[in-house]
Amino acid sequence: xxxxxxxxxxxxxxxxxxxxxxxxxxxxxxxxxxxxxxxxxxxxxxxxxxxxxxxxxxxxxxxxxxxxxxxxxxxxxxxxxxxxxxxxxxxxxxxxxxxxxxxxxxxxxxxxxxxxxxxxxxxxxxxxxxxxxxxxxxxxxxxxxxxxxxxxxxxxxxxxxxxxxxxxxxxxxxxxxxxxxxxxxxxxxxxxxxxxxxxxxxxxxxxxxxxxxxxxxxxxxxxxxxxxxxxxxxxxxxxxxxxxxxxxxxxxxxxxxxxxxxxxxxxxxxxxxxxxxxxxxxxxxxxxxxxxxxxxxxxxxxxxxxxxxxxxxxxxxxxxxxxxxxxxxxxxxxxxxxxxxxxxxxxxxxxxxxxxxxxxxxxxxxxxxxxxxxxxxxxxxxxxxxxxxxxxxxxxxxxxxxxxxxxxxxxxxxxxxxxxxxxxxxxxxxxxxxxxxxxxxxxxxxxxxxxxxxxxxxxxxxxxxxxxxxxxxxxxxxxxxxxxxxxxxxxxxxxxxxxxxxxxxxxxxxxxxxxxxxxxxxxxxxxxxxxxxxxxxxxxxxxxxxxxxxxxxxxxxxxxxxxxxxxxxxxxxxxxxxxxxxxxxxxxxxxxxxxxxxxxxxxxxxxxxxxxxxxxxxxxxxxxxxxxxxxxxxxxxxxxxxxxxxxxxxxxxxxxxxxxxxxxxxxxxxxxxxxxxxxxxxxx
Ligand code: RUQ
Ligand code: CUA
Numbered sequence: 114x115x116x117x118x119x120x121x122x123x124x125x126x127x128x129x130x131x132x133x134x135x136x137x138x139x140x141x142x143x144x145x146x147x148x149x150x151x152x153x154x155x156x157x158x159x160x161x162x163x164x165x166x167x168x169x170x171x172x173x174x175x176x177x178x179x180x181x182x183x184x185x186x187x188x189x190x191x192x193x194x195x196x197x198x199x200x201x202x203x204x205x206x207x208x209x210x211x212x213x214x215x216x217x218x219x220x221x222x223x224x225x226x227x228x229x230x231x232x233x234x235x236x237x238x239x240x241x242x243x244x245x246x247x248x249x250x251x252x253x254x255x256x257x258x259x260x261x262x263x264x265x266x267x268x269x270x271x272x273x274x275x276x277x278x279x280x281x282x283x284x285x286x287x288x289x290x291x292x293x294x295x296x297x298x299x300x301x302x303x304x305x306x307x308x309x310x311x312x313x314x315x316x317x318x319x320x321x322x323x324x325x326x327x328x329x330x331x332x333x334x335x336x337x338x339x340x341x342x343x344x345x346x347x348x349x350x351x352x353x354x355x356x357x358x359x360x361x362x363x364x365x366x367x368x369x370x371x372x373x374x375x376x377x378x379x380x381x382x383x384x385x386x387x388x389x390x391x392x393x394x395x396x397x398x399x400x401x402x403x404x405x406x407x408x409x410x411x412x413x414x415x416x417x418x419x420x421x422x423x424x425x426x427x428x429x430x431x432x433x434x435x436x437x438x439x440x441x442x443x444x445x446x447x448x449x450x451x452x453x454x455x456x457x458x459x460x461x462x463x464x465x466x467x468x469x470x471x472x473x474x475x476x477x478x479x480x481x482x483x484x485x486x487x488x489x490x491x492x493x494x495x496x497x498x499x500x501x502x503x504x505x506x507x508x509x510x511x512x513x514x515x516x517x518x519x520x521x522x523x524x525x526x527x528x529x530x531x532x533x534x535x536x537x538x539x540x541x542x543x544x545x546x547x548x549x550x551x552x553x554x555x556x557x558x559x560x561x562x563x564x565x566x567x568x569x570x571x572x573x574x575x576x577x578x579x580x581x582x583x584x585x586x587x588x589x590x591x592x593x594x595x596x597x598x599x600x601x602x603x604x605x606x607x608x609x610x611x612x613x614x615x616x617x618x619x620x621x622x623x624x625x626x627x628x629x630x631x632x633x634x635x636x637x638x639x640x641x642x643x644x645x646x647x648x649x650x651x652x653x654x655x656x657x658x659x660x661x662x663x664x665x666x667x668x669x670x671x672x673x674x675x676x677x678x679x680x681x682x683x684x685x686x687x688x689x690x691x692x693x694x695x696x697x698x699x700x701x702x703x704x705x706x707x708x709x710x711x712x713x714x715x716x717x718x719x720x721x722x723x724x725x726x727x728x729x730x731x732x733x734x735x736x737x738x739x740x741x742x743x744x745x746x747x748x749x750x751x752x753x754x755x756x757x758x759x760x761x762x763x764x765x766x767x768x769x770x771x772x773x774x775x776x777x778x779x780x781x782x783x784x785x786x787x788x789x790x791x792x793x794x795x796x797x
Contacts, residue, residue: 143187194586194649197646213623216639269353277295278301281293298327311350315355355450357434367386428453442661467487478576495531543593551630559574571628584647600623669789678791680791695719705789712750712778
């Protein structure tokens with residue numbers, strides 16, 4: 114997250130009497146004068162607006178008096194919205210119901226998950242392959258629903274992996290990760306995935322610029338050898354399959370967040386940057402020198418033309434593209450070797466820089482596509498740019514200067530208005546269905562509601578505490594669904610029963626249907642929810658798959674009926690073709706396995722009914738369980754290292770006789786001549 118977190122922690126931990134003293138850090142002596150004054154002003158404003166009293170000073174921690182009934186979803190009733198929360202450093206995506214705040218599912222994406230065998234079974238391992246090899250973890254920040262005509266369509270969710278740059282696609286019929294593509298020439302894929310109006314592209318901008326191409330150079334050569342790549346990943350409108358279409362090579366700034374244009378600004382994507390100073394050490398001081406950084410405005414339709422015209426350079430690169438197939442129930446990995454790169458100085462009219470005050474974090478586009486809100490996290494006011502003015506400024510060549518051939522537009526020519534919020538540390542903005550915008554303020558721990566077009570602040574609500582992103586259902590779209598707003602807070606502190614040094618992060622649900630923002634509910638989240646998106650349930654629920662058709666299963670090691678179950682030895686490789694059905698495995702007795710064998714259990718779940726997975730676990734396995742959906746085949750690799758009798762069993766309570774769903778594997782010493790045998794019941 115942003116540098117503000119540390120300051121805020123300091124603020125919250127200090128005793129009241131010491132709050133106006135500047136915290137002492139080992140960097141203090143090196144602090145730039147200007148930085149000092151910013152910090153002091155942050156502190157003084159924080160004293161006015163921040164540092165909420167421990168219990169908010171409001172009855173019930175600030176909730177509306179009838180909040181309970183407004184979030185109550187009675188037993189047997191269903192929520193109105195699906196909300197998809199990123200897991201941050203958990204690497205996963207969690208699905209909640211709104212308004213209840215009930216956790217519906219955790220979808221494993223970038224991190225292995227023992228519960229579902231994700232990344233442990235042979236079928237999903239290829240999804241986590243990268244040019245660095247198998248990576249069992251990442252940091253996932255921004256869920257992005259696919260859009261059609263600028264409105265969430267309920268087909269897919271995309272999410273970025275930050276640490277080893279990747280973008281994943283989750284299919285909303287199965288709620289499973291079905292594709293992951295790695296992003297080359299990037300470091301810290303933060304400004305991602307942010308889809309365009311019809312999901313023509315999802316984007317990936319590098320937060321940490323890196324040498325281009327990657328190479329062993331002195332860090333001090335930053336300004337000469339480092340570059341910032343913005344990647345455009347095309348999405349097939351039918352299959353959802355992603356391809357890295359092209360990269361745009363920009364100066365070595367830190368590209369932080371992004372949003373696509375829509376409506377009148379359709380065809381453009383906007384990326385915030387900080388560290389225009391191009392510092393490579395002590396950024397908290399050195400990247401805060403200038404009073405403006407840039408939003409990079411990329412005309413991707415123009416970029417497409419340049420690619421078509423052969424203007425892109427085909428550069429060597431190594432990145433993985435992994436696709437999971439719902440019929441074979443397997444993922445496959447492919448290494449890609451080249452990428453198309455566009456250089457702005459050779460491609461006029463493709464990229465412009467919009468000066469934006471003070472290390473902007475979020476960039477958000479209003480439902481009409483006219484206004485582009487840049488939230489300068491070190492600035493008290495927010496600049497809103499006008500797309501029409503940007504176009505005019507381009508036509509009039511109202512340029513301040515050029516950087517690497519990229520025109521920098523004149524700030525005064527493109528600003529539509531300033532939101533004087535009175536808040537501190539603006540981060541992210543979303544929009545409702547009534548012409549209002551809502552911006553989070555990290556340092557002053559609040560959300561400010563303002564009117565788009567007049568820029569006047571009409572309401573504000575405290576957050577507990579240190580809010581990062583916020584989410585309004587459809588709040589990034591052309592037609593926000595509105596009604597609710599969720600704040601995602603970085604610090605939970607005293608909002609829940611203590612659970613040792615770490616507390617789960619907290620989401621807060623507000624009602625925004627009236628003139629006043631009203632707090633309804635707090636609920637804990639998994640990992641760090643950087644961002645979330647929500648969609649009315651009726652756009653997703655009817656398409657939800659109940660089971661996989663066994664007939665369509667083309668897994669190379671599927672077993673479609675119990676009479677086909679068998680055990681096959683090829684040298685020291687043993688394949689067990691196994692089936693499950695309530696309430697037994699076939700086979701459930703196996704002999705003739707030897708120490709040193711590599712045993713693959715290919716388990717097919719023969720059930721053809723909703724919500725009847727079976728589990729499979731074998732003693733001493735060094736991976737995880739399998740959790741096999743009806744009609745699916747999954748594979749567990751087991752390498753027995755000692756002779757003996759090894760029970761296996763079903764881990765998911767599937768029936769009244771679930772406890773009976775078990776079996777034995779006899780393991781003999783290396784070289785033993787125990788005959789290979791398998792059976793279930795009386796049939797051998
Ligand atoms: S971030 S709290 Cu990783 Cu989207 Cu702004
Ligand atoms: Cu199958 Cu429990």
